[in-house]
Amino acid sequence: MGTSSYELFQLRCFVAVAEELNFRRAAGRLNMTQPPLSRQIKLLEHAVGEVLLFRTSREVRLTSAGASFLVSANSLLQQAELAVLVARQAARGEAGDVALGFVPSAGINFVPRIACAVMEHLPDVNFKPIEMMSYEIIQSLRSGQLDMGLTRTSRRHAEIESLQVVSEPFVLAVPSDHPLARSPAPEIADLDGLRFVGYSADRGGYLCEQHKVLFIGLGITPRIVMEVSQTMTILSCVNSGIGVSLVPRSSLAVQMSNLTFREIETPDRLRSTLYLTIGPRRRDTPLSNRMRDIIADVLRDAR
Structure with a gap:
């Protein structure tokens, strides 16, 4: 036998x-x-x-x-x-699975560009983007459920690598029939007393805080008529004529029938930032190094 x-x-x-x-x-x-x-x-x-x-x-x-x-x-x-x-x-960092958590606003412009670059340069990598909030991304990185993340937070954790990959200004989003849509040079002061669609403090906390710091610093008080957590929801509200808003510049990728974007001068400190975070499961591996380089290169124009 x-x-x-x-x-x-x-x-x-x-x-x-x-x-x-x-x-x-x-x-x-x-x-x-x-x-x-x-x-x-x-x-x-x-x-x-x-x-x-x-x-x-x-x-x-x-x-x-x-x-x-x-x-x-x-x-x-x-x-x-x-x-x-x-x-x-x-x-060689050319194959494997990569789970990337990302905050919803990064999905408007940045994540699709990253996905295209991964498909082009690392066709044998199974890329899994997952929409989450920043605190959820950090928790999932620490537990090993995620490999990488695009987060709003820059809080340091010893086991998590963090690299700023996006620092973009805000733009003014207004209904196309709003007077500011035709103004030669809109200013932040023009928002005083206007109906404003803002970010909620619970799930849009980082961007909500950016707005508050700006308005308090300049001594203006927009009339907050609605607060929501997602940039796409804010843009839909603006498109419907509910109010105006300030959104990250990457929102320019969105087109709606009654939505107009205007460049507006803001203080240098007012920036929408994103951090590439890498969990302990992937730190210093060939694949994470390749992914970090690709993401940094794709988002080079957003810094």
Whole structure:
């Protein structure tokens, strides 16, 4: 009875003989002589516990067991070759899974650009973008559920690498029929007393805080008529004529029928920032280094 233990080399020997049905040609194909080839076939048959090849001095043919085993042998060899390929790609940072958490506003412009770049430069990487809030991203990085993140927070954690990749100004979003849509040079002071759609403090906290600091610093008081957490919701509200707003400049990628964007001068400190964060599961691996370089390059124009 066989021991069911055999080597990949024995499988290659068997496949060569099975395909050639001639030991001399199979030996030439494998760059070896016939005696050691015959020896490998006998060892394989012993391991399997079945005769795989019927051979005489005049012919070689597969037995029924051999015909069935040939299919499995080819599959095993292909899997082995794939395993080697994937391992080498992983060592070069060219294959693997990357789960990237991102705040919703990054999905308007930045995440699609990152996804396109990954598809182009790392086609064998399984890229999984997941929309989350900043605190959820940090928690998931620390627990190992995420590999990387695009967050609003710059708070430091010893086990998490953090790199600022976006620092963009705000633009004014107004309904197309609003007077500010036609103003030669809108100013922040023009927002005093106007209906304003802002970010909520609970789930849009970072951008909400940016607005508050700006308005308090300049001594103006817009009339807050609504506060929501997502930039796309704010833009939809502006498009519907509910009010005006200040949104990150990457929002220019959005087009709506009654939505107009205007450049507006703001203090240098008023910036919409994003940080690329890398969790401990991926720090300093070839794949994380490739991803970091790609993301930094894609977002170079946003700094």
